[in-house]
Amino acid sequence: MWEFLNYLMNGIVSGSAYVMVALGLTLIFGILEILHFAHGEVYMLGAYFAWTILRVYDVNYLLAVFLSMVIAAVLGVVMEFLCFRPLRGKPLFLPLISAVGLSFFFTDAARILWSPNPEAISTGFNRSIVHIGEFYISQQRILMFTVAVASIVLLYLFIQKTFMGKAMRAASMDLEATALMGINIDVVVSVTFALGSALAAASGALLGPIFVLVPHMGTLVGLKAFVCVILGGFGDVRGTILAGFLIGLTESLTVGYVDSQLKDASTFAVLILVLLVRPSGLFGTKAGKFY
């Protein structure tokens, strides 16, 4: 019973981290139909940014997470401007290649800028464990989950209620018609990349203390975020959120009750199974994006 609760909670926490990464991917795919393969690397960079800020300035950890998000948002805008915008309207394999190139670039840049060896972020939150009976959870995980839920809710309200959010949804349905509304598409795309990158970076900065930092830490997370996007129905925000938690739970229950070596395999097994049964994803409505 306690054991199950622990696995359940671990699954929900890592699920929330996946959701944060996957939401950016979903938004970007929804609007530009780009498979942004460097998004996992933004997650990785988010962790390294936080690590560096903590190292150099010795500030409050939460402030470091926030600053890391800001840097990543700027990076996201610059990255889109340099690597995707010139390719807009071109065949979609071109931005795809651009994204793969970016992914290698970021991984190797991290290797040079920081080090190929694992680094650790230590925060007070990681050491203090809360327990109820046999149920244990570190404050860091509680923090990860809280920030994730808060940002999911805020993002959802943003795209539902604000004019910019509505413009993003409109752009995901019909980019050209959105331009005819007098909306600057370039701004909408920049905002999307800024938001998506900030969320991925936050996820990295928050999970960093739980795991270790290595330059290739983003690759697998990026792929799993893709699994969430596909399961969620390609560009469907609600579907992506549910898929993220589903993947998190699948992994942690696999670790607990099957074999911890199968952790990563379980994600992709779920993907294959779901696609066999429902090719448009668990929650895909084909026409539907952002809903």
Add this chain to the structure above:
Amino acid sequence: MMLKLDGVSCGYGNVQVLWDISLEVRDREIVTIIGPNGAGKTTILRTISGLMKPSAGTIEFDGKVISGVPAHKIVDMGISQIPGGRRLFPLMTVMENLDLGGYRWRKTPTFDEALVEVFQLFPRLEERKDQQAGSLSGGEQQMLAIGRGLMSRPKYLLLDEPSLGLAPLIIKEIGNIITTIRQRGTTILLVEQNANLALKLSDRGYVLETGRIVLHDEGKNLRDNPMVKKSYLGESTVEEA
């Protein structure tokens, strides 16, 4: 104020669609472009709206060259396009579609004024404002498309095939609405395959064939023109209700 195309050529990639198009739309006119499918009527509107750049020639609006200006700035200058096939945001509500149409006036009193006017013109949109746009009937969708286009309070309105796919009674209603919009002071450039409707509404008309303007005259003269009669009005055309 005037919208003026001077020797505009335009195309997609290597395929040239428009050849040396010159036309003008003066204040408070209804001007129509008729022509068969594929003649380039939509491309003219797309070029004016900044979705495409002309390969030659210039487009002037209010004395300023607007060719090459990005689409969203064209809307800010006061030219709004209601695209063919309506192009609504189907999974958003009627109100959200109108919100987007009025994007340039967001959070200003002008937005509310525009909304009042649109609801005055289309009371049914107000009744359905929380309904998903994709669930409206064809006629209602066209009304929403027009309403959405009016939310930016354009000086000039470009209308691409508003009658397409609609029942004769609704086409007639759309015709009345176009006249009303002009009475309220908006200039209209209309593109239509339904030459009958278009020429009846218009002060002047242009006939476009394979990317070139082949005829230009007053609306009523075009209706009497034997070539237009034969090719576009058709002897057997049934007059709508």
